[in-house]
Amino acid sequence: MGTRVAAAVTGRLGAVLILLVTAGLTALVFLTSPAQPAAEPGDGLPAGKQSTRVTELADRFASGRTEVAVVVYERRDAPLTDADRAAVERARAALAGTAAGGQVPPAAVADDGRAALLAVPLGGTGDALSSTVDRLREVVRAGLPEGLRAQVTGGPAFGRDIAAAFDGADVTLLLATAGIVAVLLLITYRSPLLWIVPLVVIGAGDQVVAKLLPWVAGLVGERTDASVSGIVSVLVFGAGTDYALLLISRYREELRRTPDRREAMAMALRSAAPAVVASAGTVILALLTLLAAVLTANRTLGVAAAIGVGVALLFGLVVLPAALVSLPRGIFWPFVPRLGEPDPTTRGLWSRVAHGVGRHPARVLAGAAVVLAVLATGLLGTSIGLAQTEQFRTKVESVTAQEALARHFPAGSSQPVTVIVAAGATDQAVAAVRGLDGVAAVARPERSDDGTLGKLRVDLRAASGTAAADDTVRRLRSTLAGLAGLAGSDALVGGAPAADLDKRDAYTRDNRVVVPLVLLVVLLVLVLLLRSVVAPLLLLLTVIVSFAASVGAASLVLRHGLGIPALDAGVPLLSFLFLVALGVDYNIFLVTRAREEAAARGDTRAGVIRALGATGGVITSAGILLAAVFTVLGVLPVIVLTQIGVIVGVGVVLDTLVVRTVVVPAIALLLGERFWWPARPAVRCARGRRWAARCDGVAGAARRVRRQPSYRSR
Numbered sequence: 001m002g003t004r005v006a007a008a009v010t011g012r013l014g015a016v017l018i019l020l021v022t023a024g025l026t027a028l029v030f031l032t033s034p035a036q037p038a039a040e041p042g043d044g045l046p047a048g049k050q051s052t053r054v055t056e057l058a059d060r061f062a063s064g065r066t067e068v069a070v071v072v073y074e075r076r077d078a079p080l081t082d083a084d085r086a087a088v089e090r091a092r093a094a095l096a097g098t099a100a101g102g103q104v105p106p107a108a109v110a111d112d113g114r115a116a117l118l119a120v121p122l123g124g125t126g127d128a129l130s131s132t133v134d135r136l137r138e139v140v141r142a143g144l145p146e147g148l149r150a151q152v153t154g155g156p157a158f159g160r161d162i163a164a165a166f167d168g169a170d171v172t173l174l175l176a177t178a179g180i181v182a183v184l185l186l187i188t189y190r191s192p193l194l195w196i197v198p199l200v201v202i203g204a205g206d207q208v209v210a211k212l213l214p215w216v217a218g219l220v221g222e223r224t225d226a227s228v229s230g231i232v233s234v235l236v237f238g239a240g241t242d243y244a245l246l247l248i249s250r251y252r253e254e255l256r257r258t259p260d261r262r263e264a265m266a267m268a269l270r271s272a273a274p275a276v277v278a279s280a281g282t283v284i285l286a287l288l289t290l291l292a293a294v295l296t297a298n299r300t301l302g303v304a305a306a307i308g309v310g311v312a313l314l315f316g317l318v319v320l321p322a323a324l325v326s327l328p329r330g331i332f333w334p335f336v337p338r339l340g341e342p343d344p345t346t347r348g349l350w351s352r353v354a355h356g357v358g359r360h361p362a363r364v365l366a367g368a369a370v371v372l373a374v375l376a377t378g379l380l381g382t383s384i385g386l387a388q389t390e391q392f393r394t395k396v397e398s399v400t401a402q403e404a405l406a407r408h409f410p411a412g413s414s415q416p417v418t419v420i421v422a423a424g425a426t427d428q429a430v431a432a433v434r435g436l437d438g439v440a441a442v443a444r445p446e447r448s449d450d451g452t453l454g455k456l457r458v459d460l461r462a463a464s465g466t467a468a469a470d471d472t473v474r475r476l477r478s479t480l481a482g483l484a485g486l487a488g489s490d491a492l493v494g495g496a497p498a499a500d501l502d503k504r505d506a507y508t509r510d511n512r513v514v515v516p517l518v519l520l521v522v523l524l525v526l527v528l529l530l531r532s533v534v535a536p537l538l539l540l541l542t543v544i545v546s547f548a549a550s551v552g553a554a555s556l557v558l559r560h561g562l563g564i565p566a567l568d569a570g571v572p573l574l575s576f577l578f579l580v581a582l583g584v585d586y587n588i589f590l591v592t593r594a595r596e597e598a599a600a601r602g603d604t605r606a607g608v609i610r611a612l613g614a615t616g617g618v619i620t621s622a623g624i625l626l627a628a629v630f631t632v633l634g635v636l637p638v639i640v641l642t643q644i645g646v647i648v649g650v651g652v653v654l655d656t657l658v659v660r661t662v663v664v665p666a667i668a669l670l671l672g673e674r675f676w677w678p679a680r681p682a683v684r685c686a687r688g689r690r691w692a693a694r695c696d697g698v699a700g701a702a703r704r705v706r707r708q709p710s711y712r713s714r
Contacts, residue, residue: 006266006273015322022319026208033211034218046294046506050477054418054494060448061455064123066100069133070154070414071118071140072401075147079113083145088116091140091150095120098136110408117409122156133160137397151401154414155496158388161396165637166226170210173230176632177237178203184628188245188621194331197323198248202240205315209236209308216304220296227641228301231574234633234645236308238626239283239582243316245625246589247272248324249618255329255337265325273317274529275592279585280313282525286581289517293510295503298573350616354609357665365666368658372545375654378552381559383566385504386639387465388415388496390565394637402463410440412460412469415496417476419456422491423447426454429491432479433458438472464497473498507569518577519544522584530591534677538667539587546659547579550651557646568640575647582626582648583655586619590660594668599681608668616661623656 008014046052058065073080073088080088085107092104100123108117118140122132133156140150178199185195209232213224224232250268258264287309290302329336357364389399405414421429426445433456434442443457458476462468473493480491519540526536551572558564593615598607630652633645668675 006269009269009318009321010262010265010325012262015326018318018322019326022204022315026204029208029211034214046502047296049502049506050492051494051499051502054420054492054498057420057448057453057492060450060453061446062449063101063121063446063455066121066123067129067155068414068416069120069122069136069152069156070401070405071095071120071136072115072151072153072405073107073117073140074115074149074151074404074408076114076149077147080109080116080148081145084148085109085116087144087148088118090143092118094139095136098122098132098139108409112408115404115408117405117413119154129156130160130163133157149404151397151404153398153401153405157398157401158391161392161398162638163226164396165392166230170226170229170233172635173233173632174206176635177234177629180628180632181237181241181625184621184625185241188625189248189332190335191332193333194248197327197331198241198244198320201315201320201323202237202244202312205240205311205319206233206236206308209233209304209311212307212311213304216300216307220300220303224300224304227638228297228304230633230636230641231301231644232304232308234629235305235578236312238629239280239309239585240312240316241625241629242585242622243276243280243313244320245618245622246276247316247320249615251321251324252332252337253614255332256339256341259339261329262325265321269317269321271596275589276313276317278525278529278592279588280309282522282584282588283309283581285521285525286518286577289514289521290510290577292513292517293506295506295510298510298514298570301574348613348617350620351613353616353661354612354665357612357662358605358609358669361666361669364662365670368662368666371658372549372654372663375549375553376545378554378556379548380552382551382555384569384572385465385467386566386568387463388500389463389465391568391639392637393562393564393639393642396637406463410459410461411463411466412440412472412497415464416443417458417460417473417493417497418495419458419476419480420492420494421454421456421480423452423454425491426456429454429456429480433476436472436475436479438462438468438475458495460497465500469497470501470504473501504569507573511573514573515576518580522580526584526588529588530595530676531679532676534671535591535668535675538675539584539591539664542587542659542663542667543580543583543655546583546651546655547576550579550654551575551647553654554643554647554650557650558643562642562646564639564643567643571640571643571647574644575651578630578644578648579651579655583651583659586623586655586660587664589619589622590615590664591668594665595676595681598676604673604675604681605669608665612661612665619660620656623652623660627652627656 009018055065071091073084075081075084088107092107095104095118096102098120100121104118104120110116120136122129122136124132133152137152140152144150181202182195182199185199186192189195210229213229213232217224247268250272251265254264254267255261258267284306287302287306290298293299293302324331389402392399402411402414405411419429419433430442430445433439438461439458440461441459443459446455447453448455460469460472462472477493480493522543523536523540526539527533530536555567558567590611594608594611596607597610597614598604601607601610627649630645630648633641636642673680
């Protein structure tokens with residue numbers, strides 16, 4: 001069946017049809033792609049949590065689902081003057097038409113007299129809310145006395161600044177990613193022509209995925225925002241180029257042995273496809289484990305990224321071969337592979353590395369283990385959790401305004417806690433909350449339209465997202481849950497500080513559930529692919545060790561190189577997912593080739609050394625390219641993406657240069673035939689040619705294909 005598929009893909013008619021159908025379907029996707037669904041309040045919050053339920057109940061109050069933007073007026077060198085106070089009042093009157101409800105509460109002046117706050121309630125969501133924040137910033141800066149500074153912070157302002165960080169991000173990421181891929185492909189192939197083909201094919205696949213994302217959003221019920229599209233785009237380019245590198249490497253090998261380029265591509269496709277499909281399948285299944293997450297954002301990313309890898313696989317194993325066989329051998333110019341030309345991988349750098357590992361496997365394994373252990377010590381100083389003001393790599397107005405606010409007012413004033421209780425328990429709740437440690441102020445309660453519920457605004461002393469704010473939210477929930485007379489009132493604590501806490505708790509839960517699922521999926525795929533038990537367990541162990549070393553090393557870079565104090569709560573899970581799924585790719589490429597060579601040579605040692613020499617160049621190129629592509633996420637000023645890019649980039653380099661080059665080959669050499677237990681590919685194939693058709697893995701299949709007559713169409 002594989003032979004017939006390869007023949008169909010590489011035949012003259014088949015290749016042309018594939019390219020035409022691909023062009024047609026791509027155009028159809030572009031023409032029919034729907035718009036992204038509108039953003040809704042509560043998007044991204046974990047289902048069933050108190051903060052989510054508070055958001056859902058907001059419509060029952062006259063204030064509705066409003067958010068508060070806080071204007072901070074500050075004079076650093078002296079108290080506010082009369083002219084300053086007059087400017088604040090003018091802005092308050094001017095903002096009445098912008099504010100939800102048509103009025104802005106009177107300004108609050110700091111005790112030291114050097115700052116004032118205006119709390120402006122705003123309605124709307126998404127782009128409409130962002131536009132309102134932009135207008136508000138223009139109004140408050142107009143006509144300010146010299147020396148007085150006005151800035152806007154609060155939830156809507158933070159949201160606007162995050163959105164601004166992604167303005168033009170699609171184009172920036174696409175250009176940066178494509179540029180890096182182009183340069184590295186040009187260096188890898190040393191051809192002014194060949195690099196264009198995989199770049200165009202994978203780039204087309206990336207744009208198809210981008211147009212499919214709105215359908216993903218409709219499927220999972222949440223927008224695929226710029227952060228999701230950025231991660232998916234990087235993943236498509238990285239994975240797709242990896243598959244292209246492996247296929248073209250095999251194609252080049254076959255061109256030295258086969259006079260007909262179409263037959264050579266069929267052989268290359270038949271040989272490379274099992275490893276590539278297994279690799280992509282592992283990544284897709286690992287990404288789909290995010291469907292077990294409680295955070296909708298994680299589920300959205302899982303589905304979107306899985307579709308992206310699937311499209312990359314389709315373009316890499318179907319469209320790319322069709323495009324390459326439609327071009328002459330000269331596409332490799334100036335290093336055109338000639339029939340009968342010796343294989344350079346048998347005597348090059350990676351052949352010497354392979355024989356070096358083969359001579360002293362125990363020593364190199366011990367050295368690699370020491371290196372990984374030292375890097376893993378970076379975990380000792382790694383902490384999890386960033387405050388909202390620590391989400392940007394550059395200073396933005398919402399952050400500098402929050403810092404100004406914290407100099408004169410309680411830091412939590414810009415993003416209060418919202419408490420909803422039964423109307424009859426409102427007074428009890430106010431009395432209980434007012435005396436709690438960490439609470440700065442409690443506003444006058446608001447009653448729901450039907451009179452059954454009461455809502456309290458509670459200002460905290462600590463800023464949202466900090467450990468102190470988390471502790472205060474926990475105290476509020478504990479106090480209200482245990483207060484006499486509130487047992488049946490469904491007291492709920494929400495607002496930005498509570499939502500931040502609920503998200504972090506949801507990430508913790510997702511870590512406990514998703515991480516074991518990812519490991520299980522990877523293990524099952526390896527067992528099915530290798531028909532072995534020992535090798536999959538050892539490969540999985542190497543990936544886990546590599547992850548620990550990667551996070552440790554990346555944490556040192558982030559803390560001491562970039563000045564980022566901690567990892568965001570969502571970074572460990574996503575980094576683990578990408579590193580384990582992508583890191584095992586290189587092990588699959590190496591070990592499947594080692595199994596093939598061991599089967600062909602009847603000796604595991606010779607097979608491993610040959611496989612390392614043959615795949616060293618292409619896997620190293622793929623790893624460096626994938627690491628470079630992920631670091632592109634750092635072009636955006638959002639710390640979460642920077643952290644994911646650095647951790648995955650460092651991890652892929654470690655996997656490529658240490659785990660795949662040293663650790664896995666050394667383990668296989670030390671264990672010999674036991675590495676494949678219970679399978680015995682080398683022993684069975686060493687018994688004679690009559691066993692060739694029964695050999696495990698690709699080698700037996702490759703020999704069967706080579707015995708087939710040449711394709712008549714060529």
